[in-house]
Amino acid sequence: MLAPIPAPPPDGRQSPVALSVARGVQRLLRAHGFACVAELPLASGRRADLVALGADGTVWIVEIKSSVEDLRADHKWPDYRLHCDRLFFATAPHVPPEIFPEEAGLIVADAFGAAFLREAPEHRLPAATRKAVMLCFGRAAAARLQNLADPHGCFPEA
Numbered sequence: 823m824l825a826p827i828p829a830p831p832p833d834g835r836q837s838p839v840a841l842s843v844a845r846g847v848q849r850l851l852r853a854h855g856f857a858c859v860a861e862l863p864l865a866s867g868r869r870a871d872l873v874a875l876g877a878d879g880t881v882w883i884v885e886i887k888s889s890v891e892d893l894r895a896d897h898k899w900p901d902y903r904l905h906c907d908r909l910f911f912a913t914a915p916h917v918p919p920e921i922f923p924e925e926a927g928l929i930v931a932d933a934f935g936a937a938f939l940r941e942a943p944e945h946r947l948p949a950a951t952r953k954a955v956m957l958c959f960g961r962a963a964a965a966r967l968q969n970l971a972d973p974h975g976c977f978p979e980a
Contacts, residue, residue: 846931908942
């Protein structure tokens with residue numbers, strides 16, 4: 823079982839709705855045995871809202887959309903498929919689920935929990951890409967823990 827880890831403070835880019843969706847999704851994924859890192863920079867230059875790593879090395883990415891407008895403005899979401907085994911959208915209960923593309927899974931969440939509305943199709947990563955994503959995930963998680971333990975150390979994220 824994974825020990826509780828405090829989340830880093832919000833960096834100001836996320837709306838209150840997106841932060842509450844992220845919290846609920848992370849609770850759901852932890853209950854399914856995944857560890858999560860929020861706002862993870864990827865090799866493509868994109869930044870994933872949530873990356874979840876399973877005990878078996880499975881990598882999921884969750885793209886959070888807090889409104890209809892947020893989804894309509896996003897044309898980059900297909901790029902995330904190159905960095906994960908499954909891609910999900912997550913949204914708040916007030917956003918109509920039928921607007922989300924069928925090519926990705928769907929999660930509905932609030933600050934207290936979440937539920938899968940649709941499973942994501944699987945598209946397994948090549949071994950080299952999996953290794954790169956896992957190294958990025960591990961280094962970012964370790965750097966964030968170090969920053970929490972030594973907040974005055976001014977360490978950049980790995």
